Amino acid sequence: MMKAKHSGGERHVVKRRGHKERFDERKVYASCYAACLSSHLHHRDAEKVAARVTARIRQWIDGKPLVTADDLFQEVGKHLAALNRDAAYMYRTHRDVS
Numbered sequence: 507m508m509k510a511k512h513s514g515g516e517r518h519v520v521k522r523r524g525h526k527e528r529f530d531e532r533k534v535y536a537s538c539y540a541a542c543l544s545s546h547l548h549h550r551d552a553e554k555v556a557a558r559v560t561a562r563i564r565q566w567i568d569g570k571p572l573v574t575a576d577d578l579f580q581e582v583g584k585h586l587a588a589l590n591r592d593a594a595y596m597y598r599t600h601r602d603v604s
Contacts, residue, residue, distance in 0.1 A: 516528055517570065517571055517572070517573070518573075519575050520573070522576070526572075531564060534559065534582055535556045536556075537597060538552075538556035538559045538582065538597065539555075539556040541593045541594070541597035542590065542593040544593075544596040545593045546592075547593065555590055558585075558589060559582060559589065562585045563578070563581060579601065
């Protein structure tokens with residue numbers, strides 16, 4: 507997947523420690539995919555769920571040049587829960603604390 511951009515320039519995520527990072531939809535996909543595998547979905551199903559969540563996040567972030575990591579985390583969790591509650595649980599409870 508490619509890094510998403512909107513017509514006004516690059517999108518950025520304000521991380522928990524306050525620094526900015528370019529939005530990278532591959533990270534959304536990877537975290538959803540890992541959560542799905544952790545909840546024992548078959549890899550093909552995990553790919554489908556991760557792709558759907560990533561597409562929804564791409565739509566949600568469109569036109570937003572800046573979002574917080576917490577807002578992004580909540581939005582991903584919401585869309586993941588709509589598709590697979592177990593994967594959403596794994597996603598929400600295995601957040602990187604570094």
